[in-house]
Amino acid sequence: MNECIFITGAGAGIGRATARLFAAEGWFIGAADRDAEALEALRNELGAERCSIHVADVTDSSAVTLALEEFAAHTGGRLxxxxxxxxxxxxxxFEKISPEVHRSLVEVNVIGLMNVLHAAFPYLKATPGAQVVNMSSASASYGIPDFASYSASKHAVRAMTEALDIEWEQYDIKVGDLMPPFVNTGMVQSNEGQSALFASMGVNLTPETVAVAVLEQVRKHRLHRPVSLQFRALWPITRSAPTGVTRAVMKRLWKND
Structure with missing residues (x-):
């Protein structure tokens, strides 16, 4: 069995691009998503011999557990x-988005991530040199207006990454995250026009660029990996600058002055 990777949200965007890239590198892909049709298309493209598909909603812990059990049956228990x-x-x-939508965002981005981490742990532990690559965001560096609950969810991903990179070191599991700004995916496209930040910061990354960052992260682990030249330059500043400075910059970008 070649090296193996399990990808959630693999039916489109960054997940699909990552599946394609790792398959081209000779990896076996476990592709999970809610969209059965998209997964079938991906398996047909990559070939059943190098791709297993798993229809699962990450907020359903039982479905996630089953998906990883099925994946592990293809890999001899390795991940x-x-x-x-x-x-x-x-x-x-914030006030124009319903509480139900805010809740669903946190359930998918935070609780869903926790469900997958919990179910994947036994297989990661059983695999020497295993890694977790969480998808955080540039919005985890500071709270982003018009993205309040999304930004909060990515702060949670960042904190989870930092905690588990310490906790799971004893099991030879490295945990890191990617922090891209806006990526040109269907998810972002469906929200364009809802914030001036899209215009002031630009939507300049492609899913393929982020997929390359996943591969780079696997080859050279970092706790946090900013993606894009723009954010790689800004990340050290956001960590060291006084809060008032970061707030002023964010407010200006939001107002698009």
Whole structure:
């Protein structure tokens, strides 16, 4: 068995691009998503000999557990890399987004991620040199207006990453995350026009660029991996600058002055 990776949200966008890239590198892909049709198309493209598909909603812990059990049956119980990519986005003024939508965003982006981590742990532990690559965001660096609950969810992903990278070190499991700004996916496209930040910061990354960052992360682990030249330059500043400075910059970008 070649190296193996389990990818959530693999039916489209970053997840699909990552599946394609790792398959081209000779990896066996476990592709999980809610969209059965998209998964079938991906398996047909990659070939059943190098791709297993698993219809699962990450908020359903039983479905996630079953998906990983099925994947592990293909890999002899091994899981070299877990790519926690599944997520949703809703942009707009906080008070104009319903509590139900805010809740679903947190359930997918945070509780869903935790479900997958919990179910994947036995297989990661059984695999020497295993890694977790969580999908955080540039919005985990500071709270983002018009992205309040999404940004909060990605702060949670960042904290989970930092905690588990310490906890799971004893099991030879490295945990890190990617922190891209806006990526040109269907998820972002469906929200464009809902915030001036899209125009002021630009939607400049492709899913393929982020997929390359996943591969780079696997080859050279970092706790946090900013993606894009723009955010790689800004990340050290956001960590060291006084809060008032970061707030002023974010407010100006939001107002698009």
């Amino acid at each position: 070299k890399v877990l790519h926690n990519n599944a997520g949703i986005l809703k942009v707009g003024p």
